[in-house]
Amino acid sequence: MFSAAALSIFAILSLSPATAAQEEARAVWQVMSFDLNVSVRQAERDLSTLAILKARNVGNASATTFTFRLDPKATVRAVEVNGASTGFRFVTETRGDLQRVTATLAGPAAPGANITVNITYAFPVETNSGFAAISPIATQFLPDSFWYPSPNTPYTVRGADTAPFRLAVNLPNFVSSGVEKENSGSKVFEQELNGQPFFVQGDWDKVEGTGENKSITAYVPKGSGQDERKQAELLIVLAAQARAYFEGLFGPTLSVPIRLVAARRGAGFSDGGTVLIESAAFRRAKIDSNTARQISEAMARIWVGGQTAVRGDGSGVLREGLVRFLAILFMEKQFGRDTAAAEILRGRIAYAKIARKTVP
Numbered sequence: 001m002f003s004a005a006a007l008s009i010f011a012i013l014s015l016s017p018a019t020a021a022q023e024e025a026r027a028v029w030q031v032m033s034f035d036l037n038v039s040v041r042q043a044e045r046d047l048s049t050l051a052i053l054k055a056r057n058v059g060n061a062s063a064t065t066f067t068f069r070l071d072p073k074a075t076v077r078a079v080e081v082n083g084a085s086t087g088f089r090f091v092t093e094t095r096g097d098l099q100r101v102t103a104t105l106a107g108p109a110a111p112g113a114n115i116t117v118n119i120t121y122a123f124p125v126e127t128n129s130g131f132a133a134i135s136p137i138a139t140q141f142l143p144d145s146f147w148y149p150s151p152n153t154p155y156t157v158r159g160a161d162t163a164p165f166r167l168a169v170n171l172p173n174f175v176s177s178g179v180e181k182e183n184s185g186s187k188v189f190e191q192e193l194n195g196q197p198f199f200v201q202g203d204w205d206k207v208e209g210t211g212e213n214k215s216i217t218a219y220v221p222k223g224s225g226q227d228e229r230k231q232a233e234l235l236i237v238l239a240a241q242a243r244a245y246f247e248g249l250f251g252p253t254l255s256v257p258i259r260l261v262a263a264r265r266g267a268g269f270s271d272g273g274t275v276l277i278e279s280a281a282f283r284r285a286k287i288d289s290n291t292a293r294q295i296s297e298a299m300a301r302i303w304v305g306g307q308t309a310v311r312g313d314g315s316g317v318l319r320e321g322l323v324r325f326l327a328i329l330f331m332e333k334q335f336g337r338d339t340a341a342a343e344i345l346r347g348r349i350a351y352a353k354i355a356r357k358t359v360p
Helices: 002-014 016-021 226-250 289-303 315-335 337-357
Strands: 029-041 046-057 063-070 075-081 088-093 098-109 114-124 139-141 163-169 179-183 186-195 199-201 204-208 216-221 258-263 274-278
Touching: 029 063, 046 063, 063 114, 075 088, 075 098, 098 114, 163 199, 204 226, 216 226, 226 258, 226 289, 226 315, 258 289, 274 289, 289 315, 289 337, 315 337
Parallel strands: 029 163, 216 258, 258 274
Antiparallel strands: 029 046, 046 114, 063 098, 075 114, 088 098, 139 199, 163 186, 179 186, 204 216
């Protein structure tokens, strides 16, 4: 009953952007793919990046400009549209304290038109955080740092852009989501699902899944003992069970590697089959409910938002709310009603703090 209700909500809300688009003639850019070539400079404490965005005008009016957003500290050096240099201007973005950059197109882009935008920029990191950090032992950049250019963000009506991506970084031992490949001696990650580019660099030991779970890998802290490795094996089994559960609900999806990565910062983030888990989770005697929920949500996102893109007005209800709902359904099946009830209560308490300050 619950899965049918969830799918009904998914279907109904997925139709809302089309209805909204009919009300006003406007251009709307949607990213179709990201291609990021990143050079992290430890001494300068910044990353220098060439970002190639393929975008489509999914609105119902022609576009004369292409607007993207970045962290306000980023310095944009050059913008090219369809291979030609173009002028651009900066405006402060009030929502989210971001930098809005508007590039001029050589001619109008009709509805349905595709363009390729090359953006060269540098992004400094003054203070390490869970979203962005540069360090000799643990460098990482997650989407909430707004380290890469994107037309839409979580603060815009359509929600953050998600699309297949290719990511190359000049660091050893970095991980992202998608398939790991070699390109001219350097490592590249290619993600076929809709996702947000990110990467985490560190020093880990790998615990590989076996048999049907061979596509699942746990990245445990370097030098972990036998107990930590056994816990990693249990988490791998849990991820496999969650994947099988959602496959039973939604059907098969693209075969993507699943990575459970011990992280010093940013634990709880997941995208495209990769989930960051606090290192302490591998040292516990048994699986705690918080880690189980994070892994369950990561598996649900492979379908909700990953295989099937979730975009448009109200998309956050599905990308966050539906994913949490599905994860709790799995936890109830796996661990019982008391565990599911505890997770629901935890969510209510967290939401109550927000509701007291902001009208829902």
